Structure formats: structure tokens, C-alpha cells
Amino acid sequence: MDFRNIKLTIAYDGTDFSGFQRQAKGERTVQGVLERALYRITGEDKTLRLTAAGRTDARVHAVGQVVNFFTKSRLPVEKWPAALNANLPVDVAVTSAQEVGEDFHARYAAKKKTYQYRIYRGKDKDIFLRNYTYYYPYSLNVEEMRKSARYLLGEHSFKAFAASGSSVQTFVRNLTRLNLEEHGAELRITMEANGFLYKMARNLVGTILLVGEGRLAPQDVERILRSEDRRGAGPTAPPHGLFLLRVEY
């Protein structure tokens, strides 16, 4: 076999990126800095194409994003993290590398993804968390939010929670976990599914927040889900509270 398929687990601070995906204009993207680092190591430019499990938006972070790419390089797999990290900026890191079969595709082969959304509820802003939590100093009924979460669990069409105008084959996803945990002044919402529609994680959070505020009842969420109408759901929560935690295959 000429080409090897390499799978990488990567972390990045999304603050200074215009999202994961390389863009036509010269915006700074995670894909862009990764492909540049790979080019420096392999000399491969035209043939190398990077695929990510999830194309995160601008300011969204990742702790365990997964990508794969095909290369002719003979560099032993255990050397890839250090070689890449030496060529990556301070806000991206490769945490592990694995050689995988030629059929492995970071996006299509993903069986489960976990996102976490962090909300900071302290009375005063914590400037050190400004890029990593959504500052929300208003009163929230967390028990009501937990109740609404139960309606969302399971296999449904999540069309009401997809960015309007999304074109996908199916809006059906299986949400296997939607968990709210309080850590001091932080509320962390962990979401696990076999896949997420575009902006689905942030739209779920925005809707659950309306329940926490008392502007929606928990059971309204079931109605919104069934309506398959984006206009009934809450606003898209801001990107900088969201972390892609892990991808399972």
C-alpha cells in the first residue's frame, strides 16, 4: 500500500480561529494550521487532505477532536505528535496518533460524539473564563432544565434544533446523554449522540436555557421537538462555551 491512513486526536483553543474548516479567504482555521504543519513534515501538498470528525465553528474549542489524512510519509506513527506539535501554534496540540485502515474516515466512521457546554453563573464576570464559558448571571431553575432534557433523549428528528437551511439526508439523531452538572458557579451541560446536526448542540443549550429562565415549560420542549420547526426552539447559545470532548469509533 502506497498511502498510509493516520488518525490524530487533537485539542485546540478555538478563540483565535475562524472555525475548523479551511476557508477560501485567508482566515485562520484549525485545518489550515494543521495542513501547513503536515506539509512541513511530509512535503505533501496536493495529495494531502485532512478530514475532521466535526467541523467546529469559530470560537468553539476541542479537547478530543479526531482527524485523519493519507500520506506517503514513512514517519513511525509514534513520532507524529511531537513532529506536528513542533510545527503547530500554541493553541493547537496533537495528543495522540494511530495508523488506521484505509477505510477509516474521521467523520463517517464516528459512532458517538460528546460535547460539553460551560455556563458561568457567578455574580461577577470571571475574566479568566471569558473565552471558555458563557457568562449568564441570571437565575436558572436547574431542576426544570433537567426535566426538559428527558424529552430530548432518544432517537428523534432534531430538525427543530438544526440551523435553518441545513441540507442533510436525515435529521434523525440518537441523543444518548444530556446531563446537567453544577461545579461551583459553573453549570456544565454534557451532550452525547451518534451525531450532531449543524448548530444542534448550541441550539439545544439555548432552548434548555429558556426553560431554566421559566420562559418555556419543560414539556414545551417535547412540542418543539415534534414540530420540526426551528422557529419554535431557543436561540443559538454563543460558541465560546462549547467544547468537543471526544469522538468514539
Next chain:
Amino acid sequence: MDFRNIKLTIAYDGTDFSGFQRQAKGERTVQGVLERALYRITGEDKTLRLTAAGRTDARVHAVGQVVNFFTKSRLPVEKWPAALNANLPVDVAVTSAQEVGEDFHARYAAKKKTYQYRIYRGKDKDIFLRNYTYYYPYSLNVEEMRKSARYLLGEHSFKAFAASGSSVQTFVRNLTRLNLEEHGAELRITMEANGFLYKMARNLVGTILLVGEGRLAPQDVERILRSEDRRGAGPTAPPHGLFLLRVEY
């Protein structure tokens, strides 16, 4: 009385600042952005002069820095934090304000300061901590570091730990706490004294790290302290691990 003396407690992320103190050239400083915000509120420019408890270096952070300034503004004291925060960039925040007597001076009146130094010892770099901890993935004997700390406690001339060329009236300071605590992969060194010489906190950390590495014995630290010779002490630990936690009066 014409002028009121206002004391503020402020927090800042030092990452994008060239230190606290306003500089001749147009560098971005905490004092600069604070004075600009005060000018917008008071219209006072020439008369307003800000004094800080500690003039932190570039990339050093503060959770509880204290400053004071004199103003003719009649704005009620409880309105100052919100008024200032509306005019400050995202990496500085005023957390409280108090009207104090005309004799209060943020630096000279300080009785005790507490600094904390954060060291990240995980095998892999944590990119989210890159600006807030010193990444130090090498083996450290924390018990030996704790032993060395005991020699430093109390009232001594700390000249060996002051930046060389410092000109101060006295190098004597009273170090009342020097504590090492492990939090997961982090080692936090908390230092409390009636005052710190220029770069003293970072030089203490740099020296204690040499003990942790086994390059100095704990009792060597006593010899270095007595020598009053900067050349015997360890290197200055990098600024971005250091936080000014609080100032007491």
C-alpha cells in the same frame, strides 16, 4: 474636601499586557487602559494619577490587585465598578470600589500581599492552561521543595532573590507563608509577605524548582539567602504562571 480617594480591587489577564505600569512608548498596559476608562467617566486627565499595590510585569495576572486614585467626580462609590467595566476591555475587570481616607496609598499602606505561582506537571501540554501555568513536565521532589521553603520563612534580607540592580531602601521582607499544594497535575506555590522585592516571587519559585530537580539541596537555600548574592539563586520563573491573589491593608 475637594478630591475623593477611591480604592478599587481589580482582576486582569496579563497575557496581552506589557505589565501594569504605564510606559513611555505606546505599549498596552493595565494602568493605561484603566486611566483611559477613568478619563471617559470623569473627564479628568492631568490630575488623575493611579497608584497600584504591586506593579506586575508583562504576562503576570491579578485576581485581587488594588489601586487608588484621587478624583473630583461625585459618582457614588457603588457605581464605580459598573461604570468602569463598561469602559474597560474584556481582559480587565473592577470587582469592587471603596471610598478611603486621603492618606490611603495602595502601595505604601499594604500590609500583606499574596502571590500564587501555578506549575503544570502533566505529561502533555494543556493548551487551555498555556497562558496561566508554567509547563514543567519533569520530575520534581515536592517534599524536598517543601523542606527548602522552611528556610525562607520569616524576616530576612531577600537580596539574593531580588532582581540584580534593584535599588530599594531595604531588602528585608517578612515571608509569612510559602506553601506548596498539589491539585491534580498542578503544583501551586502560594507566597505571602509584607512586601515583595522586584522579581522576588518568581526568583523564589525558580530556586525552589532547582531543589525539586535535585540540583540544590533544601539547606542550600539557607546558604543562598544568607549570601545576599543574586548569582547563587535559581533563574527567574516565567511570568505567566504568576498571579497576584490579594493585598491586605
